[in-house]
Amino acid sequence: MSDDHAYQAISAYNDNLIKTPNIDRLANEGMLFTNASVTNSICAPSRAVILTGKHAHINGKIDNLSPFDTTNITFPQLFKEAGYQTAMFGKLHFGNNPKGLDEFKILPGQGDYYNPKFITSTGDTIINGYVTDIITDLTLDWMEKRRDTTKPFLLMYLHKAPHRSWLPANRHYKTYTKKTFPLPSTLFDEYNTRDAASKTAEMNILRHMHLGYDNKLTPETINELNIAYTGLHNRAIDRMNNIQKASWDSVYKPINENFIAQYQTMNDSTLMVWKYQRYMQDYLGCIAAVDDNVGRLLNYLDDKNLSNNTVVVYTSDQGFYLGEHGWFDKRFMYNESFKTPLLIKWPNKIAPGTTEDEMVQNLDFAQTFLDIAGIEAPKDMQGKSLVPLLKGEKELWDRDAVYYHYYEYPAEHAVKRHYGIATKRYKLIHYYYDVDAWELYDRKKDPMELNNIYNSAHYTSVVKELKEKLKKLRINYKDSDSLTNHYIQVYKDKGYIKQN
Ligand code: SGN
Numbered sequence: 001m002s003d004d005h006a007y008q009a010i011s012a013y014n015d016n017l018i019k020t021p022n023i024d025r026l027a028n029e030g031m032l033f034t035n036a037s038v039t040n041s042i043c044a045p046s047r048a049v050i051l052t053g054k055h056a057h058i059n060g061k062i063d064n065l066s067p068f069d070t071t072n073i074t075f076p077q078l079f080k081e082a083g084y085q086t087a088m089f090g091k092l093h094f095g096n097n098p099k100g101l102d103e104f105k106i107l108p109g110q111g112d113y114y115n116p117k118f119i120t121s122t123g124d125t126i127i128n129g130y131v132t133d134i135i136t137d138l139t140l141d142w143m144e145k146r147r148d149t150t151k152p153f154l155l156m157y158l159h160k161a162p163h164r165s166w167l168p169a170n171r172h173y174k175t176y177t178k179k180t181f182p183l184p185s186t187l188f189d190e191y192n193t194r195d196a197a198s199k200t201a202e203m204n205i206l207r208h209m210h211l212g213y214d215n216k217l218t219p220e221t222i223n224e225l226n227i228a229y230t231g232l233h234n235r236a237i238d239r240m241n242n243i244q245k246a247s248w249d250s251v252y253k254p255i256n257e258n259f260i261a262q263y264q265t266m267n268d269s270t271l272m273v274w275k276y277q278r279y280m281q282d283y284l285g286c287i288a289a290v291d292d293n294v295g296r297l298l299n300y301l302d303d304k305n306l307s308n309n310t311v312v313v314y315t316s317d318q319g320f321y322l323g324e325h326g327w328f329d330k331r332f333m334y335n336e337s338f339k340t341p342l343l344i345k346w347p348n349k350i351a352p353g354t355t356e357d358e359m360v361q362n363l364d365f366a367q368t369f370l371d372i373a374g375i376e377a378p379k380d381m382q383g384k385s386l387v388p389l390l391k392g393e394k395e396l397w398d399r400d401a402v403y404y405h406y407y408e409y410p411a412e413h414a415v416k417r418h419y420g421i422a423t424k425r426y427k428l429i430h431y432y433y434d435v436d437a438w439e440l441y442d443r444k445k446d447p448m449e450l451n452n453i454y455n456s457a458h459y460t461s462v463v464k465e466l467k468e469k470l471k472k473l474r475i476n477y478k479d480s481d482s483l484t485n486h487y488i489q490v491y492k493d494k495g496y497i498k499q500n
């Protein structure tokens, strides 16, 4: 798994932006899911859903801010009990250590790109180098030296990249900063028909992406140009040692000089395009290292003759906006952040090169993995095993809608709380806090989700039907207005929401 990896940036989905030959191997040799989504598009909640097989309102991890409730049963615990050797390397972001792992080395919080610190069961350690390479080194070291070959294994290999603030490795920023990428058609979206939350969200590349922190202009450049709002200096860069920093400067200094030369002639639209290009160069540069390293791991499995009897899953904790609707970041139920990449290789079970468009979710992963391993899943898990789909037994799959609920507001990026239902054809969203507004999209006629047709007379019966379906879904998953209000009260109690 990687962090914030948009499916738009995996060439098995679409090669407009980048080629990812190693990740693509999983699609070529296995199954590519084109309609996989998350139940709550933000890091730690998504990971909690994956580990517990339960929605956020049940497992309690509604946002990135509260620690994970470790009394939840997670699938690694069940694998360990069933005799598997278990290990986890990389980003977890739970605020506490994982249970059920024979070995773990995890990043504290978001972790760092350069010379990162790791938390282990025996204490903290700083490892010099680039985080994506290091997570793979740790993983391969465990595979090679400590894997008990008498047991089956469960390995969680969890990249921090390509999470903000997007610091690529030396070998990649040298080339990616020279590239120019195609602009998404909705880069200049003005959110007409979408008053509820799109206009007030703070994730527009022009208005909210920081020239300093995100786009790597130095404080000197910003001072020289006398730009009023700049964002913070990127302190992640300060972790570099002298050699790393000298190499970084040799590439990013000329970018600063170029910007200084152009700045006086820029208007909003040229500045937007400049920021988008800078964003893509660094974001995709980070993905290049993820792809290299996925290749290292797959090659290791091949070399050790493990590939034939190992299921490999690639996913992200959610999708991400790469300039669609003018945005970066995630959180919304619109496609780019609602959907997530999912590629699964299972030799001799999945027909190679298969594409699956059924609506599956991260909620399903725990039961799927348990099913594959022949371990019984607890009855209160809320997903569905994907094994029938993996085996091509589509007739055993009957899901016609999925449920979504996002909570982290008020908070960074100011995306308002909402829940909703998606069917293959429609998406109905309810923004219920700070506003009481509904949106409806026709996913077939309006795949870019630009036209909210909730108030269109033509769709009255569709709205009625979807609201009934949504109500049933909420009952089935045990979500309710009282739980929703409870999670607002939690923010009031913590002082995140000021009370009059
Ligand atoms: C950080 C980022 C946000 C991002 C959250 C959540 N800001 O707070 O842009 O939405 O993480 O990301 S930063 O200034 O710290 O870079 S998540 O993947 O952990 O959910």
Ligand code: CA
Pocket: 003, 004, 042, 043, 163, 317, 318
């Ligand atoms: Ca994330």
